[in-house]
Amino acid sequence: MAKIPGRVKALLLAGGLGTRLRPLTDTVPKCLVPVLGRPLLDFWVDRLAEAGIDEARVNTHALADQVRAYIAGVNSEGWVHLVESHEPVLLGSAGTIHANADLADLADQIVIIYADNLSDIDLRPLLDFHRSHKDPFTMVLFRAPNPRACGIAQLDAVGRIVSFIEKPDQPAADLANAGLYVIEASAYREIAALRAFDLGFDVLPRFVGRMRGWVWGGYHLDIGSHSALEQARGDAVRILSARRDPRTPQLRPAVFLDRDGTLIEHVHYLSDPAQVRVLPGAAEALTRLRRAGFVCVLVTNQSAIGRGMITEARLHEIHVEMNRQLAERGTALDAIYFCPDAPAGDDRTVIENSKRKPGPGMLLQAAIEIGLELADSWMVGDLISDVLAGLNAGCRSILVASGQTPLSGLEAHSSTGSYLTASNFAAAVEMILDLQGTQR
Numbered sequence: 001m002a003k004i005p006g007r008v009k010a011l012l013l014a015g016g017l018g019t020r021l022r023p024l025t026d027t028v029p030k031c032l033v034p035v036l037g038r039p040l041l042d043f044w045v046d047r048l049a050e051a052g053i054d055e056a057r058v059n060t061h062a063l064a065d066q067v068r069a070y071i072a073g074v075n076s077e078g079w080v081h082l083v084e085s086h087e088p089v090l091l092g093s094a095g096t097i098h099a100n101a102d103l104a105d106l107a108d109q110i111v112i113i114y115a116d117n118l119s120d121i122d123l124r125p126l127l128d129f130h131r132s133h134k135d136p137f138t139m140v141l142f143r144a145p146n147p148r149a150c151g152i153a154q155l156d157a158v159g160r161i162v163s164f165i166e167k168p169d170q171p172a173a174d175l176a177n178a179g180l181y182v183i184e185a186s187a188y189r190e191i192a193a194l195r196a197f198d199l200g201f202d203v204l205p206r207f208v209g210r211m212r213g214w215v216w217g218g219y220h221l222d223i224g225s226h227s228a229l230e231q232a233r234g235d236a237v238r239i240l241s242a243r244r245d246p247r248t249p250q251l252r253p254a255v256f257l258d259r260d261g262t263l264i265e266h267v268h269y270l271s272d273p274a275q276v277r278v279l280p281g282a283a284e285a286l287t288r289l290r291r292a293g294f295v296c297v298l299v300t301n302q303s304a305i306g307r308g309m310i311t312e313a314r315l316h317e318i319h320v321e322m323n324r325q326l327a328e329r330g331t332a333l334d335a336i337y338f339c340p341d342a343p344a345g346d347d348r349t350v351i352e353n354s355k356r357k358p359g360p361g362m363l364l365q366a367a368i369e370i371g372l373e374l375a376d377s378w379m380v381g382d383l384i385s386d387v388l389a390g391l392n393a394g395c396r397s398i399l400v401a402s403g404q405t406p407l408s409g410l411e412a413h414s415s416t417g418s419y420l421t422a423s424n425f426a427a428a429v430e431m432i433l434d435l436q437g438t439q440r
């Protein structure tokens, strides 16, 4: 059966729970975990746009409202149209195909993508390859460093897959399933009719002998764990920043800053706008950062709200006064994020929830909402929890001595990771501008 370069649609499998990425995935769905300040799913939307695939289904499950908002944002840009396929109960990869069986009526070929992976694959030569052979199924393969954890394929002389074993005890090869397939509509219908759960275990073995392998020699990583995510964030600068994505605006670097003891005078449980005093030199430092192209984002723990000591309305009044004083000095913040939760313990190095510093949640949220390049960004604050929030978000950090940590205490936490120290925010900004454009 000859294939035509016909209509292509995609199915993005994005409903995974990401349990090994907790606590991050308690508040951010796995498919939106940021890499280089961009949600993971964004890289796949770019790949689709690049290949001219203009429509994809996205299955959702946990934190679906966030994915829904993301989908609306992508749709408003007009490059790729995403359609949500919600699963109140996870259906499994093959179950999602069954639930989206109608895709076979809308397309001649369907590209199925596990959106948990970070990859720089080019889908265009993959589609060319798929159309060049007569089998109804093409599986993308990559050389896995850990074949026992993967589905392993063996190819014959023409590239047909003659054996496929999910997580073999004794792998015969290292060519692993990349979680990316091109399937003819006829085969897609066949899979949908099986009403199976998992593609790897229940479906792929049935296609042995009538599917081809296409080896991708570029970058491919399953972001399933914190260590993989950290690796991806490090690799992404090198691998993906070289690719220009047509639909992607340039991401900007940010300086995240703490409020009390960093931007304004530290007052124990500040509760009255009359107590707000911007620290000397801080407003001028903000101006310098903004002129140098940094987005300035305040991230503040406000446990006084969680403890019932102030209301959100009162916090707002305090920030209105702070902004008024900044405006008086001719400057402003770009955004303010706060976490109202009261802590359960008193160890400032422990992440109790991802939003409260030292958790990276506020920084990650800002990166998604504003479009920030976290690898080029900084966090400045007067507590070890500030420094760690920055490091946990993939930023560089500076601890300042203008608040609750005296100069003599600056080195006390050197075991927690590498960060710089400065006497105050203005001195930290001097360092940031000196180091701008350098690698960590």
Ligand SMILES: [Mg+2]
Binding pocket: 258, 259, 260, 261, 262, 381, 382, 383, 403, 404
């Ligand atoms: Mg502080």
